[in-house]
Amino acid sequence: MFTRRGSLPDVPIYFLLSVVPESFGGMVTVALQRSSAFADLDRRQIQILTKSADMDDPAVRTRELQEAGRLSSRVTIRNIWTDLLGASDDELRALPSQKSELEDVGAYLLAPDHGGDPVSIGPVVLTRTSASGEVLQTDRYREDGTLAVSDRLDVAVPGERGGRLITFFARDGHPLAQWDRLRALYHAWVDWVIGGQEAILVVDSAPTGGLFYDYRRDHVTTVQVIHNHHVLQMSAEERGELSSDVWQMFTHLDWFDAVSVLTPGQQQDLLERGVLGGNSFVGSNMLRDLPSAPSGARDPRRGAIVGRLVRQKRLDHAIEALRLVAMRGNDVRVDIYGNGPKEKALERLVGSHDLERRVTFRGYDPRAKDAFETASFTVLSSRYEGQPMILLEAMGAGCIPIAYDVEYGPADIITDGVDGLLVPEGDIEALAAAIERVMTLDERHLAKMRRAAIRRSRAFTAQAVTRSWGRSLRRARARKSTTPSVRFSGARLVSCEIDVEGIHLEIDMRGEDLSASGMSARVTWLGRSRDAYGRVLGKLRRTLHGVRLSADIGADALQDLPPKAVLDIYVDLHGPGAPVRRRIASSGLAMPSAFAGVELYTTVAGHLSLRRMAGSQP
Template sequence: MGKLPDRRYIFSTGQIRSTYGGLTIAMMRRAKLFAENGNPVDITTIDWWLGYSELSEYWKSNGLMPEGVRIRNIHEDFSSFDSWPLESAIRNAEPSALIIPHGFRMHEHPADDGRKRYWYAPGENKLHAFTEYLRSDGSVYMRTLSNPGASEWGRPYRPVGIYDRDGVFRFGFPSHYHWWVFWAKKLISEDERPPFVIQDIEDEQFFSLWKSAGAASVQFVHLSHTKTNSRYGQLKDRWYSVLRRECPFRAVVIPTHWQAVEWRERFGDETGIFVVPHFNINWPERLPALAEREHRVLIVSRLVPEKRVDEAIRIFARAANECTDAVLHIHGDGPERSKLEALVGEIGISSQVVFHGHSPDGASEFSKARAALFTSKAEGFGLTILEAMANGAVPIAYNVRYGPSGMINSANGYLVNDLDVEEAGKSLVEVLVRDDLATRLSDSAVKSASSFTGENTLAAWREVVEASESWSSSSEWKMF
């Protein structure tokens, strides 16, 4: 594989956890791909959770953080800021709005694990006024105005104060946004190479962050940036308001062809639009024969409403009536689990359904399955579909925007109309009872998946970097 241009590669995202789904996995794989081809990556996050050191060890143990990939978190950096050169700091006075008045009362929520505490005005029973963020030793490293009932990133124009371990004020910022930009500039200054940022974060308030810090950036548009009730498929209306102004990023990168088609229908010219599919890394050393897979059906998914796992259970139930030795294995966890377990009991298929919970290596389970079910409301790409096909599990999916139709066809699986349980159930029965058909589809699925390689993805990213850097400013976009 050829190398990317020699740049300081930074991925910008909101937060990462070990239980997050395909969007996060795809980003981690991309970082691994870049790093293993000579282009180190810093993955930057801005949420207050101080568990990224431990999380880094988790990703390393799973092979997704090789040498050359680091996670940089703004809170972890500032909680240990004593090592930073203070002469580079913004040395303005502490915002008076952050001085806690006498008589305010302090409270800690157990769910915050000793990393936050809140200050309430006397007599106030509902909303707190200040939030303090704590180091592991209990000392305060940050104080800001509270944002009750909203995300940490909401109301970014709240002042921020940073304190050393002795409680002495050291840094002051008039807003969270000023704080983020200062941190971004600090990261950029650590390397002489020109920075190139790939933004995976969706909130509009971050779109201009890296441009304000002096870095070129491109925006990766995931499905989470879309919605279902738009005239133009699922592209969020907010993109119109962003792009009609001075665009803060050099290019838009989209993982599927059909999403790009709808983007162009909505926003116009092709300038700055690139399609870069995700790629598979879970290639089995040996594909088990059909007999070894038995009548095993697989779901690998977060158990959340948008994944509609209840639809997959109903599809399986339809097939189980004709194939009584079939077993559905569900790998994943989430708030819908108890509801789904109850549904299995109501339908009367408890003896044929196994809930495994979250599986760190759920993708490897596909090689044990004859078929895999995909019933999401929508898929930006559908990384698990690709993993299923690479492992020879025949995919049966609802034909929703955008990813399934880019991988599945009549030669390697089944695309059925959205919410058509009866048709999907019939398709599953065919795969379970017809060995010749299942073998043909399985072999074709593996062959189709083989085109989604890291080499092809890296070549596409090289084109993105080289082309986007030829545009000196966002004014050269020709979308309006």
């Protein structure tokens, strides 16, 4: 255990990501900055754990980022596959196996055609595919030519995807450990890395959180960071943005010991929706470099936009606004830094408006934020944000931010007309007018705004944010319960009503110690198409036969349901130990008639569900 006293708890802290790619955007940048600040300000070693098989050599990536000044010399990057393929047999024997009795997989192994001594083949990845091209098996060999791991995905019926078996091998070919799910292997690796020491694991990636919400260890405090507006990603306009892993993370936030959100507004919104609980805290993004006095006079017509060229960032709005500015005779010039799937479409848009002389695409540049040192303004035209890091970096450099007033972040950072400009969301004409305003302000007024932007950015320095994180992490450790989970065996619907006020449910709870002190329960609904999620707190009371839960889903929640939505209904029980989620049995119970286009029904499996009827208007 650490003995120093600093801003952070005196235990090892690990960060968990999927990958640190060669080029990356704001979320990975934030993780690198946060881990570096923790390491440097608290004078400690930090490890970033990555799980992707596509991760390049983590030692090389660590060195590259450190040499570029983007990662502290006290931070190192590790990867599960690099770790385990390079581990000795003795080290691998300490890897927790999910299966106590290992299955024989010898008949399915893929042998490389190396033409001689296996030591000569080096690292090899072999795959077996189905007739349709689906990967059914991946075998990985070590540098010395020995088989390291075999991953089969056609265990149920050979030749067809279904069932999984992952096996690690000693160098003599004997199996050492097996798992039937990749998440179980990830958990085993993190156990292997952390060992038995008390630690904090910061999951700084939403998809990775979907694989680690159920990673609960008495000696490890887990913290999930929310970077984005996942509620909006459920909407019809953003359908498909919320992946299965992100959905799993977002609908299990109580399973983490703590959840970090980026702004007070985001926290309040999620609390009101019932998505967050008492384990949340505001952990802002940070500026690693201290803001400084603005540089000399800048050309007020020059701007810089930095961000991924993706649908969320809505850069077509920024380009349309620049077209309007240019049409009115303004000599505006903007450099756009970043890459992404929208790059070609945006280039075509610039060409169709004859803006090539005014808008220049600079591509991905790891030092793109340096452009804020000389640019007069930047534009944020996103559909939604978590907390836009790019605004903090621009303001810290004295570059005036012009941003759509979207959820979340811009209004929490910018004071309109003082240190930047806020524009009604989606209003391209207003966006153009704001750009023109900055371009035409006198230098004295511009200098005043630049100084105000720098002052505002100082609230997000690494020192201030790290101190705040330290307080929250200490509270999370103190709050963490090591008491075994209650025995909640199931829930059964007793009665239900639906009327103008909403839905009223009476549910009998089965299990032991359900009326213990500190116990609470929520009724939870999950959209099958990842299009709806919400919870309401219910009331628990003792009855002659056990514990009864009463809960009301208000009419306002039903009005927010998307058309044709199908929702499954659960009970979330919270108390000592880990939260528990169970379906509600309703077979044999007569359901009320549909009301205002909403119908309750019993599924084939005998559970309570809800659907919005086609064409209904609640």
